[in-house]
Amino acid sequence: MKLRSILLAALLGTAAAGAFAQAKEQFFPLLSYRTGPYAPNGTPWANGKQDYLKMINARDGGINGVKLTFEECETGYATDRGVECYERLKSHAGVTLFDPQATGITFALTEKVPTDKIPLITLGYGLSVSQDGNAFKWNFPIMGSYWTGADIIMQHIAKKEGGWDKLKGKKIALVYHDSPFGKEPIPLLQERATMHGFKLDLIPVTAPGVEQKAAWLQVRQMRPDYVLLWGWGVMNSTALKEAQATGYPRDKMYGVWWAGAEPDVKDVGDGAKGYNALALNTSGQQPKVMQDILKYVHDKGQGTGPKDEVGSVLYTRGVIIQMLGVEAVRRAQERFGKGKVMTGEQVRWGLENLALDQKRLDQLGFAGVLRPISTSCSDHMGSTWARIHTWDGSKWNFSSDWYQADEQIIKPMVKTGAEKYLADKKMQRRDPADCQS
């Protein structure tokens, strides 16, 4: 008991110390993982998120004079630690939004944010049905979900084959991380499989994905025409190495956008040549925003992580996520008062009314990095565009034009999914008046 009371007292002390030091500051809680099996991918992502905030502070002095602060909390991709981090950071004054960086944590927080009134931004991951803003008031899967991603890969494959009808009788295997993250695309792929008559083989890989011998033995037996890779962290590079060992052609492999960054292919080197993956954004240090980050943050010695990692695929994604958060605050300030600290509810309105057209993106220094985004009360995604990029052994090159997910297929799925969610939870759809709140 003695030990426990000492621990409790000390914990209370640290918690109290954190509660002071509050001024006009917009606080960004940063959930991240820099350790564990997903660290190689989690680290550049977390670095990008931090550097963008530092750059906005250094270059613009914050948002209309409101300084941005942040605190990182290590989750290790574990749901229970993620929940602890959320509980720790949510009560901080001026808390803006959460980016959980993990599908499992997103699921747990989805149940918690409505009571705490803090928005969740899950760019390119999370719950696919949460695109429906009328049912999921606090979730924002901006720029795409696993359903849009899977649809775009299938569109690309169909185009390569010369039309949807050419897919009939083909075999497509989904090698996926055996978790909600990996299973999310399955309903859409099944839908497409029944529509076009291709055979879908599901090959699960136990998390974290270092042991894939059995999965690739199955691939070797089935000889699928295409392999879709739904992996994250060490699973991706392992899969590519196994594909090389199995002799499966890498140019027939298509990864999701979480399986298409530098850490996934670098170790495999030439063995990954020809491997394709979805791309939500560009990479490289040419965009103005990266130049600004280098100039205002890294050149002053305040950068997070190595300088040559600035502009890598996942780093850029982290920057985009943070840009959306910052723009949501800016948008909210336009309505609720410039130069004020926005509450979670006000930021949610901002996220729901983002209007980032090409001109605005150019101003922000994101020219060419992503497509324009405009969200609304019912559409919490804003944009479903993505491209395919291919690894040439040393860098990623775009190998397709932009695709947009087929709303004809996804809309009804989102609607039924959201209806089921609401029915399970005995909840009501938001009424139109709620959109203005």
Added chain:
Amino acid sequence: MIYRENGQFKTSYRADQQIFAIVQDRWAIAALLALAFFVVPALASDYFFRAILIPFLIMALAALGVNVLVGYCGQISLGSGAFMAVGAYGAYNFFVRIPNMPLVPAILLGGLCATAFGILFGLPSLRVKGLYLAVATLAAQFFSDWMFLRIKWFTNDSSSGSVSVNNLQVFGLPVESAQAKYWFCLAFLCVLALAAKNMVRGAIGREWMAIRDMDVAAAVIGIRPMYAKLTAFAVSSFIIGVAGALWAFVYLGAWEPAAFSVELSFRLLFMVIIGGLGSIMGAFFGAAFIVVLPIFLNQFLPALVASVGLSISTAGVSHAESMIFGALIVWFLVVEPHGLARLWSTGKQKLRLWPFPH
């Protein structure tokens, strides 16, 4: 010294058989319960409830269950995470499939599902023991991982395998606020801890301990090994199952099978070993050590480093946390292999003799 039993005479068997034979202990426990039920809820912050106290209470309950099996009956189990998962998914299915199912019966039924599962996977214990049994129970872990990932019925046909609950209430009172959740878990913990304590003091507990100490000798004096071992599995997995249901319903809210992975089984085993095998109090110490210490280190280290004018990265804190935590485990086990509970009782013994130690 005040902690002394001089002058406390027991004149009946009843008085002699109390859980806390010394008056001071009874007062201390009463004070502790009053503190836990009334003072803490008035003082603690929201973060403290939701991130520290609630996980601590639930993990203490789970460790209690593991302690019945591993500490009292000597059946080493690495399948505790699976029993928690069965409790959680069992309770979930009762909760969502039966209209207007009340929360408390759903959780208890989840515990009963875990009981059945525990007995099933306890059957190998009749033939194998020690490390062999540990490996056999590992099968329970992998089986439950497989079952909840693959069989869609258990997850109510959720496409991603993740399930969630909301709108928890007991007798019409919502279990939403941090205090309500805390009281809810605390009530479960107190009732089950008392039941477990009485069981291990009673005939059944003595049978478990006889089996643990030497199963052949126990069989010779008339203890049925099958009955003793399977009841230990049943009681233990019921408690662990209830803890699993609480972990899922009250703490996480939404969960996937990975929340009950083999890593959780290991953590539970560490809790009873560090807390003290074969002691009810050990479960509390162990849970506090395993649950609270990493979180404490995670917040204390940056503050400590900042106080000397340096800064430490998130990854650095995380690595340091693992290192210090590991070192502390080794240190504790070297200094006191019987766990924190033994340290506590040694301290008590010394106090009773103070100031004339012998």
